[in-house]
Each structure stands twice: as C-alpha cells, then as structure tokens.
Amino acid sequence: MGFMAQPWKDPRTGTYYIRRRIPKDIKPFLPDAGEFHKRSLGTKDAREAKTLFAAAWGLSEGIFLNTRLQVSGTHTPTLQDAIQLAARWAKGELDHMESTGRFEGYLIGSDDVGHETLRDHFSVRNPKALLGPGGLESRARQHLDQTVADELAKASLPMPLPGTPFHKYLYEAFVVQYLELSEIAYKRHHGNYSAVLELPHEAPLSIDKTKAASPSETLSVVFEHWARNHRHMGDGKRDVEKTAGEYQTTIVRFIELLGDLPVKQIKRRTIEEFYNLLRQLPSKGEGLKGLNAHEQIARAKQLDLPSLSSVTIKNKLMGLSSVLTYAVQMEYIAENPVVASGITKSLRKASAKQSRTATRKGYTQAELIRVFSSPFFKGEWVPPRASFGEAWKWLPLLLCYTGARREEIAQMKASEVRKSEDGIWHLDLLGVSEDGADDDRTLKTKGSHRLVVIHQDLIDLGFIEYVEGLPASGQLFPALKPNPTGWYGHNFGKRWGAYLREVAELETPVSPSHGFRHSFKTMCRQAGIPEEIHDAMTGHDDGSVSRHYGERHLLKIQYEQLGRLPSTARLAGLIP
Template sequence: MAGKVRNLLNRDGRYFARLVIPKELRPFMNGKTELRTPLGPDYREALKKLPGAVALLQHEISLGERRAAEAGAREVTMGRYPLAPDQIALRNYQSRLAFDEELRNTDPRYARLGLIDDLLVAKLRDGMAGRLSDSELAEVVGGRIERFRRLGNTTAEIGSEEWRTLARAMCISEYEALSRVAERDEGDFTGKPSHPLIAEAQPVADELPPVPLKVLLNDYIKSRVAIGKGRGADKRWQPVLLDLIDFVGHQDARRLTKQDILDWRDARLKTHSASTVSKVHLASLRTVLKWAVENDRLPINVAEKVRQEAPKKQLEREQGFTDSEALAILRASRSYLPAVPDNPANREAPQTTAAKQWAPILCAFTGARIAEITQLRKQDFRKEGDTHVMRITPAAGTVKAGGYRDVPLHPQLIDLGFVKFVEAAADGPLFYPQKKGKDALTAAQTIAGRVSKWLQTLEVIPEGVSPNHGWRHRFKTVGREQGISDRTLDAIQGHASKTAGDNYGDVTIKAKKAAIDRLPRYKLDHKK
C-alpha cells in the first residue's frame, strides 16, 4: 500500500496542501490552527503543485515566527533571517519612528518634553565616522544590534569587521531617527532620511512570497514544451536543482545569493569533473534563473556570472567509427538473435530485438541520433514515386532541432528487407512495445540505452567513441569523402544552418536521395 503523501489532504475528492500551525504561533496568525491551499481534483496535478504550495504556506508560518520573536514570545535561530547592514539599519530607523508615533499618540507628556541628548548625538556622529572603539560602539548601539541578533537577522560577532560595519550603520540609523524626532517636535512630519545608507536602502524582500526552485523548473519546462522544445530536460535538470536545495537547506530562489552558488560549485568540484559542473550544474541553474528573471519571477539572476573553467577535451583518435569498426558493429547487429531463456517471462521483447538488428545500420545510413531512430513509428514511413522516405518528427518523441525532416532510405536498407519489416509491423512504434499512458520519449530513450549497453558488452565499441553518437561523426566523414556538400549532410542529419544564407532555398528529397545513394554499401555478407 502506498504511503500517505506528507502535507497533502483529500477532502471529498479535492486536494489541498495543508500545514498545521504550531500552538505557540497561533496567537500571531489570527488564531488559525492550520493553513490550506486548494490544489484541485486531479491527483497527479495536485502532486505537481504541492511543493510550491507548501513553500508558500511555510513562508506564512515563518512570518508568524518572526512576529512571535518580535513580541518576545519565541526564540529564533541565529541567522535564520539574514539581512544586509543597510536593511537592518532601515528596519531600525522605521522601528524607531513607529515607536515615536506610538508615544505621541498615547502620552502627551512625551511630545512636551522635546529633549534630545546632545551627548548621544555627538557619539553617534563619532560612530558614523568610525572614531569609536568596539566597546564604545557597543555602549551606543550594542543593544539595538542584539535585538536584531535575537530576531535572527545577523550573526556578526563583536570586534569583527562585519560587526563594526553593522554598528556604524546602526549609528547612522539612530542619528537619522533622532533627526526626524527633532523635526516632529517642531510639527514637521515631512522629513526624509538624508544619508544614502538609509535613503537608498532596498526594502527587505522577505515579505514577498518565496519562489520555489522546483516550481521554477516545472514552469520553465512547460514553457519549452509549449514551443516543441525541452522534452526530457526535467529528468536531466531536476537532480541538479534538488542537489542545490539540499546544499543550501531551502528551495526559495529569492533567498539564493551568488556566494551560495559559488560554495555549491566548489563543493561539487570535489565529486564531479569540472566539465560536468560547468556544462550541467551551473548551465542548467543559470538557464532556469535567467528564464525566471525574463518572466518577472525574480529580480536578478545570481548565477549569471558564476562560471567554472573546464579543461578542453584531448582527443586521442577520431570521434567517428573507422571502416573496420563500423563493419564489426553492423555485422554483430545484423546477425543478432536473442538468447532463449528457460523462463518465458525473461524473453526479450521482439521490438527490442528489432532495435538491436536495425538501429545501428539506420544510424549509419542517416546520421540520425539513436533516440530519433528508436522512436520511429510505422506511420513515419512512406513512398514518394520510387523513393522510400523516413520522416523523423517530434510527434514520435523528440527532435533536438525542433522540426521534422525527411530522409530517403539507402538502397542497401531496402535490399536487407527493412521496408518489408516496416510493412509487416503493427501500427505504432517499431522498436518498443506501445502501452497506454507510457511516454514515447522515455520508451525510445530506454531502448536506445539497451542497444548501447548491448554493443558495449560485445566489446566492438572502441574506447573514446560514443556507441551511438559515433555514427553521426562517421556519416559526416563518409559524406564528405563522397563529395556531398555540408549543407545537404546537415539537412539529412538535422544540424542547424551555419549561415543565414543556408536558410534560403530547400534541400529537397530528390537532392537528399542523390546524396544518400552515393554512400558506399557495407560488406556484411563475409568477414575479413
């Protein structure tokens, strides 16, 4: 029996995100005992929405915690709500003026006194200028700093540079607040802070709702899928973001800092290659945060300038298969027959067998990506005149370049019986079993992985060459040897145009067929 999903509530067929409010916080949250957010009637959709909804509810509870801390009713972990010195100074300034307003409303004697301690003002000026020692600063503003320490806004230790910076900022804050008090004693309530530290301080962003990283990733992927791109990115990128969340201890993108990303990068370098950290970890995070900024979900991309140099890969051989290597792979593939196990339940699916027999040679004669081959369906093949044509289309799973492309079949494929294989196949995918609700892209990638793993067990794949991508390099090499233009080869393989001029005119099926027919046949009927 499946376990109960934490924080998910089902009431009469509708789902809610639910958090219980701790008893000691309820007086600071309008007496509520719990918080709920509706997620709709669909279970799968509710599960997708749950992390973001819980993050918003946790934010409400954290604000309740802070209200309780400000009222002295709850202890707060030091540094839980870190603020910059100017933000603390601004809060102190606002707190001082709010208290002044309260006293003027409740006790007329306060306004009549109109006393400003000139000695205190002088000390504040000295503190602003940096002329006071640590002990003198502590005497003047130490109590105010301690208040914000108890609220979890700072962990600065007295005597440190960080503490002195904050103390000087508090001197500025106190001095500006006293200036407003003096103005109010004269009936002038229009005064504004003049010191740039207070005047230009940005309001604290923690009153804004959190922006969960998981939600950002999901929304980014949806935006890409909507234009025919990004399929499968969630499975590649989600582990990266989960790792970052685990590292920083929260998933609020609004709270991320550049230093967080730098520390995370350095930690990952201890367990991953510089290339992986650069091209996977940092690249995926930068992309998601950039999208969030462009769509007004975040004000800045804190990962924008975080980079990691990676050593250039040193090639020790060509990236594509040589003639002898290609022959060894294709002969193994074309002669493949599955083992017959004692237990019928362990028999290999006929579609998997077909993939091992046909996928390598299809890659050899089309230069296609392996998953573009294993996702092929019966309806992706047709005949135009005397030409048999294969269509590689995102409708079958995915195409990296985004659009479909038509590729004529090489005569050797027809002679080997591939067209007859397609005609005899059932409707639907050729190389994986069709199951209701099963994602085509995932199924195609699974089969592609099985073909790769099988070839590696035969020890026919040379070191330094990708079992599947090696065909794309070889296709380009052989095509150039036959005098085929790069533009025609790019059109067959689905590579992007290199220049704006390449986008003018079409590479027709006739031109592609003429090119593919020039590719030499493989001698599969005998061994060297």
C-alpha cells in the same frame, strides 16, 4: 534562463500588461479570472514595462501560491483579514480625498438637499442590506467588485468563491468602509476637518504569518515554481521536460550536499563550496546508483574513480543559475550568486580550450565494422531483458545509414516508410499523419521534417519486408514504448550503450547512438557528397535545399549520392 516571459501590449490602447495563463490546478478556484491572469502595468513605454514586469510577475506568483495554500487547507483567510483589507483600502481613499480636496465621489447628489451620504440615500442601518436584492445598483456593484479584486491582488490573494465565509466577510467589511467614508466625505465637504475615520489597529494578514512561519523560499520550493512556469512556457513539449529533469537532478545534488537552503542564504561562497563538491563527484563507477552524493564522493576517493568533467560541472551550475535567475526575477534574492561568483565564466573558458582538442564524436570505420559484426548481429547473443523487438537490429542500422537522431527513428510510424512515384524508398521523418491528428511528436529544428532515402544495403537486408509485415497505422518499432516524458528511444538507448560496452566490448569515447550521426556526416564528406545534400538528409538545413531542388528531384540526388558511401553492412559481413 528556462523561459523569457515578456510584457503583453494591448493592440488597441498600446498599454502594457502582464498576461499569463492560470495554472490548471488552481483554475477551478478562480472562476471569475477566465483563462489568463491579466493586470495593467500602467505604462505605454516598453522599457518601463519591462522594469515593472518582474514585480507584477512576482505578484501573480503570490496569488497562485496563496490559492494553492487555500485549496490545500494550509491557509484560509479570516474575518480579521477581511477587516484589515477593507481598512487599508479606506485609509488610502481618505488620504487621496484629503490630498485632492475632492469629497463628492463618496456622496450622492440631490436636487432637494444638495449632497447626502450613502447611508441617508439608501436609508439603511444594516450594511448587509446593500448586498441583497434591491441594494446597490448594477454600476455601484461592479465598482465594489473591482475594488475588492484590486485590494486582494495587492495582497496576492485570489478572489474567494461566492458563498464561502471569506467572500461574505470581505464584502460586508468593504460596504461598512464605503458607508464610513461617505460620512467622513460629507463632513469634510461641509468644512468639518476634526471628524476622524475610526479604523482598526493595523495588523499583518494571516497569510503573511503563514508565509513567515513556512520555508516558502527554500531552493526546492523556488525550483518547483521555476519548473511549473518553465513547463507552462514550453507548452508541455518533451525537450522542455528534459531540461526540467536535468535541472532537477542538479537541485537534488545541491540539497544532498548542502541542504535545502533558503535561497537568501545561497551566497557566492556557497556556490564555490558546491563547485568544489561537484569536482569530487565520480563520473562513472559500479555501485554508485543507490548512493547519495556524499557517499559517492567517499566511494570515488576510495576507488580512485574518474571525476566529473569541467563541461559537466559547468552545465550543472548553469542549470542552478537558471533557477536562481528566476529567483532574482521574483525578488526572492537581489543577485544571482552563480553569475556573481564568476565560476561559470571561468569554466566556459576552460571548456573552450578543451573543445579545441575535443575527443572524437563519430565512429571510425573499424568501430562501425566491430558494431555490426558483434554477437547480436551474428545471431550469437539474445537480449536477456527488454528485448525491444526488431529495434535491436534496425534502429542502429538506420542511424548508421541516415545520420538521423535516435528519437526521429524510434518514434516513426510504419506508414512513414514510403515509396515515391519514381520508385525510391524513403523515410518521411517526423511527418504529420494524413488526418492531421496531433500525435505528440516534436521537431527539433525547422529542417527536421524531411525525406531521407533508404540505402540499398538496408533494402538488401530485408528492411522493406519487415515494414510491410507491420500494421500501417502502428509504430515502426511496436516494442519501443515511450517513457514518462514521451521519448520512444530513451530506454533502448540505455540498453544499447550497455550492449556496446559489455557484449561488443567496444572501447570508444563516442556516444552510443549519436555517434552514428557524426560518423555519417564524416563518411559523406570523405565520399565527396555535397554538403547541402547531406545537410538536407540530417536536418541541418532550414528546408531551403528542398525548396531549391524540389523534393522529388532531391530524392533522386540522395539515392545517387548514397551509392558513394562505403558499404558498412558488407564490410561487417551482414551482406555476402
């Protein structure tokens, strides 16, 4: 699943609640709610709370959805809605009074006459008078406010803004029913059980009619709800956006192939049909970018293009499964048809078999030599567009000599290339700026923030001179601009892959950027560098190595050990 929300336990009372942040787009329209939507689950038992939580989450989602409908003008509650809500509440209150035999709650005690009705006590004929100045006392008004809010929540409706017509209708309708309940309570208290509480004929709310008439539970709509919550739970981090984007691609493919179906119509056989269509989609081929899914399948058959791997298909189905798991939690559907079909389970087994004979992930030494003796590094080729400045030269070299992730290098600041007190040049990967400012960069793992020594080959090639020519407060590669989701290396990665294929003519199954990370690990093992040292360099440890050696001593060890690696730059002719 994309997220795993849990019931919140009040530390004072031990009672469990649903507690979720109100989305920013509707927060201005729920001024009384504060930062969070919070409702008691009515239990102190953790297991029972989890059972109740999904329904409460669905209820809150309904409130948010209905708020959006009102804000967009798609739906505005009416006077009849107010009357129906008040009548439903009054019927429930009367049933409770008659089942318990307690009627005094809607009566006013008096020394002179014993008990009297609310109407007699306040001497009002017009219920509206109780809502004005000098009407209900503070405690009674708070009780009314809570009653109205609770009944709206039951119908997944937000509290209306004061001054709006529905706010006025709502309070007037509830005050009328308060007074009528008091009259009935007085008669029951004095033994009159024949009196009848006159209520309007029960009818659906207008919001229910709006929902029934709209395709509010199609796959695309459910995905939007999932994505909104997924992004909220991830607090806007870039890897969260990446996951949402990948899942969106799968949802778009599904809609292209089978239509934007209501999730209730997505059955096990639908998943099987989607799986069979995914198997026909091409994994690569020229001229595919502008084609929809059906057109791509036709092109693949015509040109005999390679199809998607079982691993890719499994990942796409798992993305769809996450969205449909959310649909189960929200009670849109009773089962997740992806899981129920068993297809992903079979694909996992197939992937496990493939992994035992997996393709190579790291570059060979011959391939590294080919990369760094290719036309660009010889000065024989100039990028035709999107030059990315000096990143073309230094980013691949840094990846090769550090084993870092592409984004870790791409997002660096010039000030994070540093020299230790011992004179060792190193990279402070994913470091925090001295002023503590949040520069919106993320750590992949606990060990991702680390110090990595700069290999002597890079220094000999002029990397330090390049850095010293940059503004210290700026980016290490100023020409790399973040894409809409904040990744500095994304666009470079695409062009680098194209360069290796089309210009360097490198035929390899290795990932263009990530392959350097795997080849670095392989070279370290072949050179006999201790695993804990190269794990610390690549961020595969949890920081324990730094704590064991101390960062200054670890830099010395790294420097010594890196000298054991083969000089790829010399072998490729970059260094005489």
